[in-house]
Amino acid sequence: GESVGLHLPTLSVQEGDNSIINCAYSNSASDYFIWYKQESGKGPQFIIDIRSNMDKRQGQRVTVLLNKTVKHLSLQIAATQPGDSAVYFCAENKDTDKLIFGTGTRLQVFP
Amino acid sequence: EPEVTQTPSHQVTQMGQEVILRCVPISNHLYFYWYRQILGQKVEFLVSFYNNEISEKSEIFDDQFSVERPDGSNFTLKIRSTKLEDSAMYFCASRFGSSSGNTIYFGEGSWLTVV
Numbered sequence: 001g002e003s004v005g006l007h008l009p010t011l012s013v014q015e016g017d018n019s020i021i022n023c024a025y026s027n028s029a030s031d032y033f034i035w036y037k038q039e040s041g042k043g044p045q046f047i048i049d050i051r052s053n054m055d056k057r058q059g060q061r062v063t064v065l066l067n068k069t070v071k072h073l074s075l076q077i078a079a080t081q082p083g084d085s086a087v088y089f090c091a092e093n094k095d096t097d098k099l100i101f102g103t104g105t106r107l108q109v110f111p
Numbered sequence: 112e113p114e115v116t117q118t119p120s121h122q123v124t125q126m127g128q129e130v131i132l133r134c135v136p137i138s139n140h141l142y143f144y145w146y147r148q149i150l151g152q153k154v155e156f157l158v159s160f161y162n163n164e165i166s167e168k169s170e171i172f173d174d175q176f177s178v179e180r181p182d183g184s185n186f187t188l189k190i191r192s193t194k195l196e197d198s199a200m201y202f203c204a205s206r207f208g209s210s211s212g213n214t215i216y217f218g219e220g221s222w223l224t225v226v
Contacts, residue, residue: 008151035213043115043202043217044154072202089154098156099165099215 008087010106019077021105028071030092034099035064035075039086047075047088050075076087077107115218117203121223124193130198132221134203143186144204144215145178147171154202160186180207193225 018081024032031052036044047093050057050064050073057064063076073090091099116135124130146155158168175197177189185206185222187225190197200220206213 036217041220041222045218046186046214046216049214091154097159097161098144099146099154100156100168104151 004037008104009104012110013080014078015082015109015111017080019084019107021077021078021088021107023075023105024071025028025071025073025090025092025102026100027094028068030100031065032093032096033066033073034091034093035062035073036089036101037084037086037089037103038089043088062094074104080107080109082109082111091092114118115216117218117221119173119221121222121224122221122226126195126225127192129189129191130193130223131202132190132203134186134218135184136190136203136205137207137216138184140205140207140216141205142208142213143180144189146202146204146217147199148202148220149199152178157188190223193223195225198223198225202208
C-alpha cells in the first residue's frame, strides 16, 4: 500500500515564552537519551543528552527531564526564539550501537 | 567546530542505477553510521561501522546496501540497483566512543531522489 508520512505534532509558542516538548520512549532498558533539533533540509543537530542515572540536566537555555517510571522525556526551552523553530526529536540508546528516534515535534515560534 | 561532511548534497538517479554517497566523519572519531529519513518520517538507523567492519545493521540494510571505509577519512554508502522507495535523505554520523554518553554527530545529509 501507499506509505503515508507521519503527521508531526506541532507546538506553537510566542517568542519569549518557554517551550516544553515531550517524548515517550519505548524501551525501559534504554540508558542514554538525546534531544536533536532538525531544521528544514538539514541534519539532526545535537542539543542535550542525559543518562538514565539522572533525572534532570541543564544546558544553555535548555533543560531535559527524564522520568523513568513512566518512560517520559521532556525538553524545556527557555525564552524561545525564532531561531528555535525546527523539528525536535528525542532518541534513545541502549547498549547497542544505534539510536532509536521518536517521531518528532514541530516547534513554531511566532512573534 | 569539527563536523561531519557529506557529498553530494542532492543526487537524482534512475531506478536500477547504483549510487555512492560519501561522508567524511569527524577526524578522531572511531564509530560511523548511516541513517536515513524518508520525507516526513522519522530518522531510521541503517548501519554502524567500527574497526573496518559492520557492527550492527537494521532490517532495511539488506544486500542492496554496502558500506566501506576506503581510506583513513572517507566512509561510503553504496546502494545497488536503486528503487523508487530508496528516495530519502541519507545521514552519515560519527562518534568518538561507543559507550552511552558519547555524542553522535550528524552530517547535513545527502538527498537521494530515484526516478
